[in-house]
Amino acid sequence: MKPERSREEAPFAYQGLDRVIHERARLSVLTSLVTHPSGLTFVELKGLCALTDGNLARHLQVLEEETMVRLTKEDDAGRMLTTARITASGRKRYLEYLTVLEQVVRDAASLSREVEDSSGELSPALP
């Protein structure tokens, strides 16, 4: 296993970008769940994340295997209702991911500003 390098040595390594979360659908599911700590039903999640039944079920299974999400089935007037809730470890991993993601955007914004500034200095003044 490669040792983790410090941010000074490899500033754009972003080792905190969790592969499990770094997938659009799963990021969408976790963002929905982290802002609804009492949980969301399968149907509500499907609507919020614009996913098909099969896709959502597959991503929820991945998140459940990683113990980031807990799924419960409750009887609601004769039909089974699946509710997903984010776990404490899921919430922690999501927040760590968000911090790294924010750093990525900050770095990109700062580099972009530097490029804009230097191109402004190099380009000849318009008459």
Next chain:
Amino acid sequence: MVDLDRALVDIRSIRRQVAQTTEFRGYGPATLFATAVLAVLAGVVQAYWVPEPAAHPAQYVALWITTAVVCAGLIATQMLTRANRLHSEMADEMIRMAVAQFLPAAAAGAILPFVLLHVSPAVFWMLPGLWQIIFSLGVFASCRCLPRMMILVGEWFLLAGLACIALGDNRSLAPLAMAGVYAIPMAGVAVIHLYEYRKAATDEA
């Protein structure tokens, strides 16, 4: 650049939403209990140093404002260390929210005695009751991010404040009206927080 700035705004917005749905654990049970003890001490000091508060309102205000400042300092210091330890990435957002929720009540409570002392000294006896009502509003405003039982504490301060005003005279300035009314629920709050934090730690384990 616009896209990157928008992405940063979106991330901050998610963080804020998460903070709004997270129970704030920055109030340390030991510190809250210490403020209850300080209130009792201030009550004892009042009994000896300002036995007739209606005759020496400035001393009464000085005593209780000093006690409030010391308590706020203790709570703020521990809030910073605890929140950074327990909320890590969310600490800044959660502290900002906790302060924003309680600050209006704290500011009103700080200004009120000066208005009563200089503008309406005839109704100075209302100060403890009004302080308690204002404190209850601060607790109610903070309840969203605190253990649910905190609503009982807000109700206690509201009822105690109304009862103080119902006394209708200088009896409301007695040491017990401030020390007892504050110390009893704050000791309870310390127990509530301790119980909730232990429960949360067990759930997370």
